[in-house]
Amino acid sequence: MERHLLEARHITKAYGDRTIIRDISICLDKGELVSLLGLSGSGKTTLFHVLSGLTVPQEGKVLLDGAEITGKPGAVSYMLQKDLLFAHKKVIDNVSLPLVLKGVPRKEARKITDPLFAQFGLEGTQYQYPAQLSGGMRQRAAFLRTYLSAAWSGKGTADDPGDFPKKASGVALLDEPFSALDTITKNQMHAWYLDMMGRIDLSTLFITHDIDEAVMLSDRIYLMTGSPGVIMNEIRILPQRSARTDFNLTQQFLDYKKQIIRILEQVQTAQAAGAAQAESRKRQME
Amino acid sequence: MKKRLGNTTDKLPSVLVLLLIVAVWELICVSGMVPSYMLPSPVDVAAAFINDFPTLMLHAATTLQEAAWGLLAGILLAFVMATAMDRFEVLAKAFYPLMIITQTIPTIAIAPLLVLWMGFGMMPKITLVVITTFFPITVGLLDGFRGVDADAVRLMRSMGAGRAQIFWHVKLPEAMPQFFSGLKISASYAVVGAVISEWLGGFEGLGVYMTRVKKAYAFDKMFAVIILIVVISLLLMALVNDLRNLSMPWTRLQKTEKQTAERRNKNAA
Numbered sequence: 001m002e003r004h005l006l007e008a009r010h011i012t013k014a015y016g017d018r019t020i021i022r023d024i025s026i027c028l029d030k031g032e033l034v035s036l037l038g039l040s041g042s043g044k045t046t047l048f049h050v051l052s053g054l055t056v057p058q059e060g061k062v063l064l065d066g067a068e069i070t071g072k073p074g075a076v077s078y079m080l081q082k083d084l085l086f087a088h089k090k091v092i093d094n095v096s097l098p099l100v101l102k103g104v105p106r107k108e109a110r111k112i113t114d115p116l117f118a119q120f121g122l123e124g125t126q127y128q129y130p131a132q133l134s135g136g137m138r139q140r141a142a143f144l145r146t147y148l149s150a151a152w153s154g155k156g157t158a159d160d161p162g163d164f165p166k167k168a169s170g171v172a173l174l175d176e177p178f179s180a181l182d183t184i185t186k187n188q189m190h191a192w193y194l195d196m197m198g199r200i201d202l203s204t205l206f207i208t209h210d211i212d213e214a215v216m217l218s219d220r221i222y223l224m225t226g227s228p229g230v231i232m233n234e235i236r237i238l239p240q241r242s243a244r245t246d247f248n249l250t251q252q253f254l255d256y257k258k259q260i261i262r263i264l265e266q267v268q269t270a271q272a273a274g275a276a277q278a279e280s281r282k283r284q285m286e
Numbered sequence: 287m288k289k290r291l292g293n294t295t296d297k298l299p300s301v302l303v304l305l306l307i308v309a310v311w312e313l314i315c316v317s318g319m320v321p322s323y324m325l326p327s328p329v330d331v332a333a334a335f336i337n338d339f340p341t342l343m344l345h346a347a348t349t350l351q352e353a354a355w356g357l358l359a360g361i362l363l364a365f366v367m368a369t370a371m372d373r374f375e376v377l378a379k380a381f382y383p384l385m386i387i388t389q390t391i392p393t394i395a396i397a398p399l400l401v402l403w404m405g406f407g408m409m410p411k412i413t414l415v416v417i418t419t420f421f422p423i424t425v426g427l428l429d430g431f432r433g434v435d436a437d438a439v440r441l442m443r444s445m446g447a448g449r450a451q452i453f454w455h456v457k458l459p460e461a462m463p464q465f466f467s468g469l470k471i472s473a474s475y476a477v478v479g480a481v482i483s484e485w486l487g488g489f490e491g492l493g494v495y496m497t498r499v500k501k502a503y504a505f506d507k508m509f510a511v512i513i514l515i516v517v518i519s520l521l522l523m524a525l526v527n528d529l530r531n532l533s534m535p536w537t538r539l540q541k542t543e544k545q546t547a548e549r550r551n552k553n554a555a
Contacts (some may be wrong), residue, residue: 031346042339051442052444053444054443054444073443074443074444074445076439078440078445080440082437084438084441086438086455086459087537088459088536089455089459097455098445101451101455102446103448129535129536131411131536153342187523206548213502
């Protein structure tokens with residue numbers, strides 16, 4: 001069987017007797033940017049909880065580079081919907097937290113993360129508190145923390161970082177990373193993110209419900225629908241990510257968008273029809 | 287500078303009311319409506335305070351020691367209990383009701399028992415202070431621990447953090463505001479608790495002195511002690527506030543940011 005960097009095989013997860021996601025299989029290859037696009041309530045976040053090892057699925061397994069990591073947190077990096085920067089820690093301590101958790105002394109951890117601030121557009125904010133940052137900056141700080149969590153294997157020091165920034169897993173799961181931002185900041189963050197992804201070694205899977213965002217940023221899109229959630233379609237976005245300046249103004253972009261909207265609408269009509277059918281059947285029974 | 291001015295205008299109404307009350311009190315005494323042996327005038331009280339100052343300080347030292355040791359032990363007990371109750375749900379279920387029961391026991395009723403069991407020294411006083419102070423701190427800490435965002439815990443776990451790391455990096459710092467709210471209440475309880483337990487027996491302390499001057503019908507001295515106790519309690523609370531600001535610089539910062547923003551808005555308007 002083909003080996004992927006991250007792979008979920010036939011995941012089913014239920015809470016009580018409510019099935020949230022059913023038989024979901026997805027994969028992520030090295031350097032890829034893949035999005036999970038779906039309406040709210042289709043179980044995207046639950047799928048992330050499974051992938052990150054926070055919950056154990058009833059069926060299926062999660063593989064990282066061929067090794068099973070089902071129910072083992074800490075293997076892949078996970079950025080939750082909120083930025084979750086801790087108010088009581090200075091920005092640099094928030095960002096270097098994944099290193100500290102892996103046993104790097106705080107001073108060392110600061111020395112390692114400090115040079116990365118400039119790269120992430122956060123120069124000068126090291127010793128401020130998160131409350132002093134703007135929304136976009138907070139998001140970038142959270143992103144830097146996620147990156148460090150994915151890229152730091154826990155070995156090496158500031159003077160001799162060893163295989164850093166090669167990786168621990170190099171996999172990041174991002175749950176609606178841009179949804180809390182206003183439109184202009186969001187667009188800036190998209191451009192920044194595409195640029196960033198070209199420069200650092202990170203493979204990401206991210207959740208979104210914004211079709212434009214998914215088409216703009218992804219190599220592939222998984223369309224997730226229904227309750228319980230299943231994967232409906234997989235769409236590959238052809239233009240190279242590095243060549244996507246003003247991609248959202250092209251006909252090709254609109255075609256992708258139309259295609260996705262059509263699929264989602266079909267699913268919704270089918271669901272409505274199914275519900276109506278069930279309703280009428282119920283009435284006949286009575 | 288501006289902040290100073292703001293503070294003064296904030297406190298002006300309460301200071302004025304206090305001055306008014308003292309003025310009315312003085313007027314009542316001077317006018318002879320109430321005999322001076324029943325209600326000493328503010329001037330008499332001030333005189334008693336000054337004349338008695340060395341004695342008062344001597345007794346205050348004892349009371350303060352009891353309050354401080356009791357409060358320290360109370361904080362320690364609160365940390366142990368809140369941490370254990372947060373870690374093991376069973377312990378919370380078992381001990382929470384018991385904790386509430388200890389708070390319904392009237393201090394004044396249990397104090398003589400403590401004196402009987404532990405003698406006339408400092409021990410019964412310290413014990414009583416512990417009983418009265420650990421509760422607000424425990425409840426504050428426990429609420430703080432439990433109030434931590436579930437997503438913050440998820441994030442920590444996803445980064446491979448263990449239980450102890452989650453406690454140290456997230457739960458403990460996030461519970462600090464509630465801890466200090468509890469501590470502020472407890473600090474004032476501590477002094478009052480120590481004084482009450484001194485009423486019921488002892489050799490030194492403001493409570494002992496209070497019963498002594500009461501028996502001598504020296505009401506002016508009595509008032510002087512009361513005022514001293516009030517001052518000590520206020521100072522302790524201020525100390526807790528300063529400690530809070532020192533140990534949580536980020537909250538002060540948010541406040542000043544907000545104030546600057548407000549001022550800017552006001553100026554714009």
